[in-house]
Amino acid sequence: MLLRALGFPRWPRALAQERKGLAGSAAMPVPVSYAVFDGPSPQPPLLFLHGLFGSKANFASLAKTLVLQTGRKVLTVDARNHGESPHSPVMTYEAMSGDVRLLLRQLRLERCVLVGHSMGGKTAMALTLRWPELVERLVCVDISPSKTTAVTGFQDFVAAMKAVEIPQGVPRSTARRLAEEQLRPTVQDPTVRQFLLTNLVYLEDRYVWRVNLDAVSQHLKDLMDFPAFQTHYSGPALFLGGAKSPYISSDDYPEIERLFPEAEIQYVPDAGHWVHADQPRPFVDAICSFLERTPT
Template structure:
């Protein structure tokens, strides 16, 4: 999940990505889940999945298992820094996020990778592919563009609501959901956000495992992108999913930036909102399997 109002990718000067060696010095060790197909394809590289903002690898568990079986590829689902069970770090730039993933790929000695990212994870995937990273063969981007834009009001509202829940010392998920409902009426969105709620090991209260103060300080970085058009391209096959009916993250203003950065891209539209893979899992999986062929 990633919440901002998109403009064009030319809105401001880029933040440069560092070399792999420099990034390794400040990278964090990412938590991951590994799925092995029962009938592996020896000629197929792995599929690596990056979740969106406030998400985690557990959100992809069912799809990752199915994609491993259908593609014959090993699948690695990662928790990005400050998410899931990965370590927390104050630097939330795409340089840092991409560096963590690059270090993971290098340490696992993965090659011929199909890199898939949703929302914020899609921006991380694009940034890493554009660096370039020679191990990445194909790219799948889910409902996000390489645009720079202001964070939408919902982002701050969710953060404020989660901080209020932490401060309230709730003793049940039901109590947390009732508080969150004052900000977000959609049960599905609330359920997604509350996957990050867990009982504190030092008390009987429920707390968010997300470092909310880090996110508050990283609003501009989360809405940014580290490259401008014309600087670099990823020439590999690229599949971009767009949620058609209830999502504006990919639109006529930012599609040219996708085409500029990824000249060998194809755009696939599904009748969904922003969570394309969750709303149409079968159609999404079928399209990924076809692309991976």
């Protein structure tokens, strides 16, 4: 059986707009899936946005830690076409930032602290630049507003995932092993393979990918790029990179400064692109320290 992407529900109003040929900035928002980790503080909550091929589960343990250390409520969100959120043919930063804005309105949250990793970081930047009144502070984890060129193998990852075949009736452990074996020639890093395999789910007597691989493939250029904004955000911003990662380089500093003039840039030692997974304690410490600083 050829492994297919999971067909999550698609919302009629969004599809009607998209079928009229509207671009990403005009696409109707979709109601995304989220988890809430409650805290007693009345301060604006933290809202975590994951990266490409990720899900809200990526930040669950960190969310619990941050509730305990800050007292703030923490929300983790599945981007459209990921996790338990609806699938949509449009996948741009204009569209995904609109999804998060819709969520804030649904939850009646006037402001939040946005924390986004990679694709989630660019979504957070787009929302912040479009609706700065909604953002108390911004944290971008190992990503900049420049075009992403550090990794070019995403299209190969998508093709390898689409090509995976798993027989019906096998147990989950066998299905996971078979999928990993078939991904190995293309996805040689075992950490990346395990990350991609978090998308393997069992539904209606078959194994499927819950991430919308078609939408990812069609919008990879949009996801690697970033919209051309002429506005700027004057609030507190932190760009938190991995010291062993190339995703935030000195070449990116001028564009960061242009769009986020109050931004700080920090690097977590001994961390790669998944800063929060490689060094969770320093990652949490950096966010807590940032929250405590008084805006200039």
